[in-house]
Amino acid sequence: MSNIITWAMCATTIGIWCPENDPIVQLPNGKIRGVNHGNYLSFESIPYAEPPIGKNRFEAPKPYSGKWLGIRDATKPSVTCIQWDEFYDKKDLTHGVEDCLLINVYTPSLSSEKPYNVLINIHGGAFMYGNAIEDKIDLLMKNRQLVIVKMNYRLGVMGFLSTADEVITGNFGLKDQRLALEWTKANIAAFNGNPEKMTVIGESAGSTAVHFQMLNKRFENLATSAISFSGTALSDWGIDGHAAEKAVAVAKYLNCPTDSSSSIKKCLQSKDAADIVRTSKEFQKNNIVPYSPSILFSPVVEPKTAQNAFITEKPETIIRNGKSAEIPWLASVMRDEGAIPCAEYMKKDSNGVEIIEQLNERWTELAPINFCLNNVVEDSELPAYTNKLKQQYMGDKRFNAENYFLFQKFCTDVIIENGVKKAWALHKKYTKSPVYGYMYDNPPPSGIGNLLANRSDINFGTAHDSDTSLIFNSESGIAAFPENQQKMSSHFVEMIENFCLTGTLQFGSCKFVENSSKTKGFLAMHITNDSCQSVNADQLP
Template identity: 35%
Template sequence: MKMTGDTLLKLTCFIGCILTCLSSRAPRARVDSGEIAGGRQYTYNNGRQFYSYLGIPYASPPVGNYRFKEPQPLRPWLGVWNATVPSSACLGTDYQSVDYGIIGQEDCLYLNVYTPKSPREDRPGSLMDVVVHIHGGAFMGGQGVNYSPEYLLDDNDFVFVTINYRLGVLGFATTGDGVLPANNGMRDQVAALQWIRRNIAAFGGDPDRVTITGLSAGASSVHYHMISPMSRGLFNRAILQSGSAYCHWSYAENVTQKTSRVAEILGCPTSSSEKIVECLRSRPARKIAESAIEFMRWLNNPFSPFGPTVEPVGVEPRFLPDIPEKLIAYDVPVLMSVTQDEGYCLTADIISKNAMDDLNTNWNEYLPHLLDYNYTISNEFLKSEIAKDIKKFYFGDKPLSIVTITKMVSDRMFGYSVSKAAQNIASTNTAPVYFHQFGYGGKYSYFVDPTYHSRGSYVSHGDETMYVLKINGITPHDNEEDTKMIKTMVNIWASFIKTGVPDIGNSTTWLPVSKNSADPFKYIEITQDQTFEFKEESNYGNYEFWSSLPLTEFNEIRISNDINHTEL
């Protein structure tokens, strides 16, 4: 007998009821779909107990006829939901594996809630700030449960939430019309934020004091929520680490054509949108997820072939009604950052796969894929010329080097686009935007596996986040210097979450990004010595060079001097 999504949901609930009802000590909470029972965890420094509720469904499983549809309402369950076991990741890339295979399941729309106070012990009027973390993974992989608050909750009363959302083809395919509009993965995020607003008080959280945070694609997601009409009123602060909606990789191009190509790969007719969607609903979900490799031409680059894009006119509501650069962000305090050597996450892959000579020999062919501008050139015949211009700017007459490739990738992928997003938000809003560059390299690295190569002194993409949130498999709390940085970063986050102003003590004044885009870009650098240095730059990330290239992605990035903000 074929098991439907509803049947699976009921069976899981039934088994969970048996398991959780056996223990009267399990912490309980009641949400709008029913009662749940969670577990207990402990912080690393003080050993403080907190309560965890894992794998809570926030929408119906997006399977069968629900595949490629916006998230559907969840039906109430009977009994007590077992919230002690993490849910599966959404089908996507496994960045933990050497070959970047596919892991996860299609039934994946779940979230996790962590709270330092037992819901049954809370009193009215004592609601806590809420922190919602959106995982990264290039919109192609990752899962919420990989991040937990063992550091953040050590001395702070926050309710912490992580979420899953559909990824890759299953989350971002579109036929360019009302049949399959676009952005179902982002609509999943909105549904999760709406669930949080309705239910977070049951865990002691204040629905009117929500900070949304994210790393990489998660940071870009946060920026998208800041400009999406569907996310209005769902948060009041934002933290973006190593990403923005202005990053070229975070806005997908030609998604309609890519979706049609996926249909061809899987043997589906492409004569109409209806036939594409109907046929793809009959294909194995894993095969659909695997098809994305077709668009990753060199060392799994470009690494984000499917992601957010503008929905067609006539679809309502639209998560993204226009390109990001034309939309004004909500007027909320913002904390943004990049790491010192963002690009090492890609450079390390080139090293580990002995691909440096390959890149050097085939520079004009491979660079458009590595730097993801193959489809954003105003004139196709300029592709080789752009590759030559980039090589000349960064290397001159010198041979390729790890240091310079890392700088090139860092500027292209993160530096100019995250800083420009910060300047644009600051120039249009009254609330402050704070920016820092993270330059501390500790014992561990988020993306760089020491099994394959040494990280050296590089502070790579994602390295900052592991000092605020506990990331699976990484233990910076096991040594004194990293533990010191954990306390520093947690304090920055905690103070910003509570007040909208990050605290770094009295040694250095952290000035927000100027509201006049003509001013130098102001930021704080967190150094290897764990000090804070105030800096100003007029060309952060070599923006002037990148914006001089004939890439269509730059057509709309222009910073306005007018103050024109939108309230939440």
Template identity: 30%
Template structure:
């Protein structure tokens, strides 16, 4: 093995020392820190490593450029790098120089399966930082190498004018470049570049589905764990997102046409100006949740991420086929319903003009006869004959409508499209723990399981929960979930009869006949017949999935 390692003793007090490891790569040395796993084992953390040149100035909105070597100096990767520009109260940790990744490893001399976390956030929020969503401590009790990365967000990552100046999908191309970096360098950190599993949540899960389609991503990963979303919803893919680009231009006092002048002006604006206008980029509260869109790119001589409609590629079966795990939570986007119902302005809009605002919130075509018909049908099916939506009476129905519109329909179509071509394990997460991303505003008790809640058992999520210990009631779920995901990353199958936590696991592969899935609760229970199928059928009738 051609790895050069040096140890540096860093004094942290007069009587204690910690060993800091410097790993030599083709780019130069990388200095990490030593951290401790959830159960007390030491591991190496290399955080904030640049994988691309900062996407500044003329590089803004375009394909990322590979990072240049920093040799002979040593890159200080002992702390998280900045997060990409996004709406936050504290902006001191936000920078456009954010194309960074974190690598966590137990043994740099090994060849361990690599798990790459693609974070959620609707393509406009969150980060791969260890102190936000992706604390590595639970996974570092498994024998893997974990990578968490940032990618450009919002208009800086997904501006798409349909021209060479901003062809679109820059944030997804950032992910591709990070995966290429992993192929070239992860062996220096003890990872096996031939065993790379993508683990994505929400927008990260959509990303995995798209990486299976993209000519840029082929061969860069070998398995996928797609949690709570897919690219196959009811929204039609376009070749430009010009209207959203023009809204951004108006907010930043740039010309709206021609496209070149629009982009040239937007390139001159400070990154924090984009952050200050985030609220006004949405139409009703934070709707539409999926506001920035992935587009089918025109050929301007750039490497293209998406070259045709995803449904067309999937139906033809001409995509990069890898074994998959995919699933959703029981209550998914109940949080959006709770937020809207407790906001007098938003729910007032729904009550005064449902047919206008429903398509914005639930992501389907607008201002057509079919749109108005769909809005009436969805209201009747999910909310009944009530004249006005109100809290708490409408919470269940509106929560199910949000959940299906934003997550469930696309998940169900993903399963149906993938199952004929590649092994796929399906789950429904029903475990309600003490902590959740949704808390009852009246008693502050967890209301989950909702969107993001499984992340509490895969990562340390400091804003939402403590670092669980062995004696905590969450311990068994953490052990089961991290072990199933690790087994899948290691061999494409979540089972291990020799593992005390998995010895009774029976998780059958999905097929269209049995529609088998695993119910993940206090017990792991194999079930058949699918779930929520009557609700998903409503959407299939209103917005039929393409057949060619």
């Protein structure tokens, strides 16, 4: 009751000191000062792990142990983890810093009567790029119902390099995320958040990361529900099948000895971080599309003898053996996921011919690497496998502008949709908790496909990020979206809020079906501009 009285006095009395106007939070490490944005308070750049530098490079993260005197400034956005970023508008695509393991917290108030449920967002970016501040939270904070948490984690070669043994175990980015979740569980009450009601969400690689977190039983103690927007650990790019080869290649590029994993690690720990990250470009040479493949380093299955191992079995095996976390999970797919990255093949070369035509001569060479098919079958089987897929999607047709959407359907299925549908089926069969799904099928007037292709004469459909762009990409409210997208934005935001607050899932007036081992088939919501209905997953477009 005293909190209510204080809040009322703050709102009506001139001259009284109000904690909301100069928000200060006490943490075990010391006090931090945030910023009042009007309808929410922000506390940014809070360290949750020891800097992953020097001897801590290529090691599991250690909880931050530092103390500070006085009040630490938490008013500035967090730095970006060092990365090779294909969307960075500079000649050198490397930017960011290595000491970056920071967490951001946004709360409606420090003095409400009841604590707020918590929404934790893991950013996307192909495990290669991105940062905690890029997903805007204004729409989700509008109704002042949730505490929101976002974290940085190590990316690319710094976060996912592995020698496929106990020396450089890999999965450091996933281990960072887990430590950030543990930090949130331990500290969120100080921000008026409820540590017993936490929902974890992510998009793209962040979506896949959420699913990876679910593959560990410990996740049950950290989250009460989860949402994966477009991506699962069962995607072909979910597990890197050539990690050790890449580690050796990185070492060679930097003139490090490669006689043992220990030699590689010791040498790389002495190198400049930016030089290590710049080796990414060496894996993208001799390609027809710039910065492809875009996913160079990703999670691995670690040896059972590895210390602090994140996963030691394949994702499918973990699910089938009932070892994944038992919490309600929503996983989604866009109808035209493959527009990213495949719209880029519709760029025109200097002769005015679409780049896609070059696939006619180089398909068996480029497809295994660019679409991670080399993670699926042995190298000796790749030519037959890639040609089988070509026949399945293209038939006897050529790769060209006229047949582009046949190619995009291949990209949609192989990159995202097949993995999502497989995850739906496996979790429904082998877990006891509810599984939900939807396909979003509502093309915006233009999207990231147009940006990648550098052309406006094609509608690439409901591409990757079409739903989450309506949730996270606005600082000026729903009115910033095209009119036919505003209703969708409202429904998505309400869907997330209700899932966090009540555990129920609904899009507009449509209630999601709760799939379990007792339900027949898998029923997913098919969402279009003017309808939403549950259909069998096999009947989705």
